[in-house]
Amino acid sequence: MDKTVEKKLTKWLKLQKKACGFYLNLSVFFGVLTGLSLMCQAWLIATVLQGIIIDELPKSDFINHFWALLALTIVRGILAFARERASFQAGAKLRVEMRAAVLDKLALLGPAFIKGKPAGSWASIVLEQVEDLQDFYARYLPQVVLAGFIPLIILVAVFPINWAAGLILLATAPLIPMFMILVGMGAADANRKNFSALARLSGHFMDRLKGLSTLKLFNQGEKEARVIKKASEEFRERTMAVLRMAFLSSAVLEFFAAVSIAVMAVYFGFSYLHHLDFGHYGAPISLFTGLFVLILAPEFYQPLRDMGTHYHAKAQAIGAAEELMALLDHPTEQVGGDKLVDGAVTIEAKDLSVYSLDGSLLLGPISFQIGAHEHVAVVGPSGAGKTSLLNALLGFLPYQGQLLIAGTELKDLSASDWRKHLAWLGQEPQLFHGTLRDNVAMGRQLSDEQIMALLSKAQIVDFVEQQAQGLDYPIQEQTAGLSVGQAQRIALARALAQQASLFVLDEPTASLDSLSEQAVQATLITAMQGKACIMVTHRLESLSTMDNILVIDKGALVQQGSYTVLLEQEGTFKQMLDEASSVSEFDIDADTNINSDSNDLATLAPEGDK
Template sequence: MVDKDTAPAPNSTARAKARIIAPVQRELRVAGWLSLVAGALWPVQAAAIAWAVSGWTAGLPPMDRTWIATTVFVVCAILRAGLEHRSGALLYQAADQTIARERAVLIAREAHAPTNAGSASIASLVVQKLPLLQPWITRYHVAMLRASVLPLLLLILAFSQSWVVGLTLLVAGPLIPVFMALVGMAAEDASRRQLDEIATMNDMLMDRLSAMLDIRLLGAADRVAIVFSDRAESLRIKTMAVLRIAFLSSTVLELFSALGVAMVAVFVGFTLLGEINFGSWGMPLTLGQGLFLLLIAPEFFQPLRDLAAAWHDRAAGFAVVSELDALDAADRVAFVGSGLPSDAMEGSISIITRGAVVVRGGQHVRIPDFALTSGETLALTGPSGVGKSSAMAAIAGLVPLHSGEIMVNDRRLNAQTADAWRRRIAMIPQRPHFPDETLGAWLDTGQTGGDPWPALRLADANGIVERLPYGLDTRLGETGGGVSGGEARRLLLARAIHTGADLILADEPTADLDAETAARIIAALQRMQREGRSIIVATHDPDLAAAMDRQVEVPL
């Protein structure tokens, strides 16, 4: 397939085609030729109609030509429908494969090596923007092939009947792609601005939702609503800019094609009336020839109109690919290890940190030097933003060290040992998250089929499950609907215990809890220690810090 793309940035077209089009080039080529053959059948149908009508006007018996023309027309129509159906199936299959591939790569990469881009930006790219590749794949490349061949075929047929009609189409046709190319550059810029605004609004939404409690306490709900209204208005303006370009360009293109068809119709009409005596090759234009020209004239412009419409899909596709390229080039925090199942690291739990530094969000976070042995507990303290959560992630082998070292069970924590080390630990996040599965399945992370009730009792969470309407078969909402924040934390503790982990890493396990609920969490952690588990907590809570064997402050 010959592609005549142009793009505003050097090599952007080549990169986009290599990434999106090349893997499905075969499907696009086959689909394009199927659609092309289907389009080439229309002149046969038009000739059958013109031949039948000219026979009627010549005084021949009505059915002499009707049956033959009808048979040809119906057979061609069935063939066209079959070819277009198969072509569409191939195109949508190619689009689905491409979107699924890009989505899988994006999700897997962000899970193992995230960037500083917000989760809302990634979600909008995965859910809202990647599907914009579908119209580009399913419409543009087939439209380009049809526009490259069918108008030329119809132009030759038009010239064979009348040089005036052929010349009319030859002059009117090129105006469409010329104008289309000019509009396409503006459409691509408008599409990119619209996609940027979608990402900005999604980021804002996630940020405000996570801070909703603080917003309500500060009485800032009205202000936030005003800001959202402003952003929504900005998105509306950018969306309307895209639609305005599409509608205005479509209007102009329709005008060109309508004028071209009208000029052909005027010429044919006045020729058949005897008012025009030129334009045909020697013999006067017959009714059959005139009707044939009138039937193929709109189809001469149709591939160009389809390409003009698909040009906007191409613009949106390039905008998405540009965003994917930008995300590819973004700085990332690499995941340590492969993240694949591994045998648990042998040996008694021990951790030693020496001059360890990690880089998170462009900031260097220093991890305090300490040593922890089996059965000991430790509290990492310090003001908000100092890097306690980053330190926990480094100890878990989730982020690489910039400098220094962390020794675990007398082995250096690195890509070779991280997977085995993580089999010995369980992390308790600050914000609970419950997937769409039963509570029993969620507690049994390894799908061992073990009894979760001992872990629930140790975490003081057995009463929570007993009160739920379906017990272990209950499905909690994403943020733990049906249980309080403290109850969700105790369920997280039970889950960590049920894994059999020897080291528990808990990030702010008592944050935002009342004194009584926090005390129950602290008591559960102490029971876990008495059973031989090592525990590291990151906390602001002085009571929780005091309950640990030692406290270490994360330096600024």
């Protein structure tokens, strides 16, 4: 990974630590207290051994020292537990804040942006990548501070006793961070590649799992299994590369810490044998001095070793932060704070051009008007730009030109306030895991009577009354247990609860059987009385009731007018209508031939087989 990018990601990660609250500082505080209590223990142990072995004092003189050691042991255990809890809470608070920020950003960017990646990739970002920030904030950042505090406190305690021992500690301390950096230089890049491989595997696996029936029907199961195996193998290799980095860094740090402690032990050993005579302040080196320094020596390097151990958490977080930062810093359309006055909604587009999020022109420039209480249909071949127009109207795609809502530019309106005036119904109803009541109310304070009234308008109340749980009927993920028609009518009841001024409909009956389609259409006709409506549809035969029809082809508005007017004009609309009529006639002829063949077979069959 480029060093500039790594520094940028590290800076971004550190800026997020304010989300940890006071828990991060609390973790550092408990860590410092743990270090101080350990120094007190070292002093007590060295004092006791010096008094008993060298000074030959009775053991009874050190009863208080033993009790103090026991108390400090208990205190250290409590401090260690408190530090772990504070660290965990810091990471947990950060994860909650980060996931909320990611979900809020995705909600702001809208479905047009979300569809740019497989669902599995978003799941990887929201779950795995946010989860992998935990150790960076819970362990690495506090340890960086402690790696500076604890050794400094120990040096302050050691130098007044023996300056040579202090110099050895001071000279060998940089070895551990230096080799930690050298070993960890490739760790961030390895983690970044690991996350990329995981995102690809997650997205690929989830998409193939959702389309498993289609793959089986087209006999592509084995081929896709090989593709998933290849992606899994790539992810395994990336994971093993990360683990190699982690194990290598731990081994290197342990080696240099052991060498540094060994140098200290050799110095004191030769000093006690009178081969070395320096480092003291006039008085000979006592047993107390040697024991005190040697007990503290491992603890001097321990914060540095812990920082090295947790260094892979930094590399892991940097790998995870790349996509998180790109998402959270992704530019969004500037929206104003103006609010619409309650009442009828009018729409006026002047030289409107709609663009994709990467800047490609999808539609326009086009101009049209939708008056108060007017019902307008948008038709055209697939890929003409119909859904792009709706996405721009909903605030999910950028546009140029003018798009006036009741005389106010859409960009100047508050997005949340504007959407309160909308009732949305698409061709793929999205119900959420929860109860039927939750899916209709969607957070609104609605009574059971109001919800039942909405379900009655959507002509789904009979289904609810047949269920033992009633409004507590559980909606499973992917609307399991419901037909498409039932799910669509529940989504319709939810839309009716909006009390909207404008209905935005995107193929609301595309996936329904004839009975469900008639039920939904009848409900919509009743609900949209006195309201404005813009509807994208391919069902041209039912457009005679619409006030105006916009015909879009290849990103341009090629025709507009009432059903009667367009029927008399040569153009895209009449061509589409003729094609639809041909398809319907073909279906009728096919059904007739099948019935005729069945009758012929019945006539030819033996009497016993009829």
